Amino acid sequence: MKKALIITYYWPPMGGGGVQRWLKFAKYMRNFDWEPVIYTPKNADIANFDPSLESQIPNNIEVIRTDIWEPFDAYKKVLGKSKDEKIQPGFLQESNSNTILQEISVWIRGNLFIPDAKKYWIKPSVSYLKNYLKSNDIDVVISTGPPHTNHLIALDLKRELGMKWLADFRDPWTNIDYYSKLMLSSWADKKHRKLEKSVVLEADEVVTVSWSWADDFAGKCGRKPIVITNGYDPDDFSNGSYNRDSKQLTITHIGSLNSDRNPHGFWKALAEAIKENRSLRDIKIEFIGPTDRSVFEEANSLG
16 A cells, blocks of 8 residues: 555544544545555644544554644633633634733734744654654655644655645635734735745645635635545444434534624524514524634524
């Protein structure tokens, strides 16, 4: 089999949306004569913990874990959070917090931690992986982001060792919906865009999850990625655990729902529909993933 080294921050026992894509790809790669090797942090700050996902890791897969330092303890002190409180990715507030302290922390995050708060993993990872790749037969390096730190690790490996490299964007970089809220200086904005362009142009292949994002990358960087959409794993639905006979209508959002993604029109339409037909109050709305408090506030305000 050929071997692929997959650089991913999100890996079981982490849970949440960031884990799924490459956990599932790794699960099935052997069917296509590829052996996955996982490179991931040893001591990452886990916002969502889901050890049940470990059962889906292929048997006898090689998982390499190295130490990472993240500035979250200092970040929590600034915001007055407890040491054990989890920090959700993206611009997402699950409770009220000090607005001034929040703005200070956002400015620091956007201007000092480029491309993201995992940046201190780049140098030690490149040093470790250079030695690993020289003594192990690896056919391709795959980086998946965010965090885009993963792409910069792969970029350095590409430049120094000439490795074949595939960069996978599960989310955009400078086109992410909260990018405008990072309070970036002009210097920091240029830095983000320069790094993004370097990754997109220097990778041997670039992949993203939607055609509109592929068009966005083409417009910004001059190269259109291949599209492999997010899908589903048939094994997850093989036990028939869902109720086919339920008469209740359930509407589900899966993934992070920050304030920018709050579906204002949906709430207004649902409120109007309920006024016309009270039985619609039995609709079940599910949020699977971290959800901004503004979403619940708006839903409650409209009844």
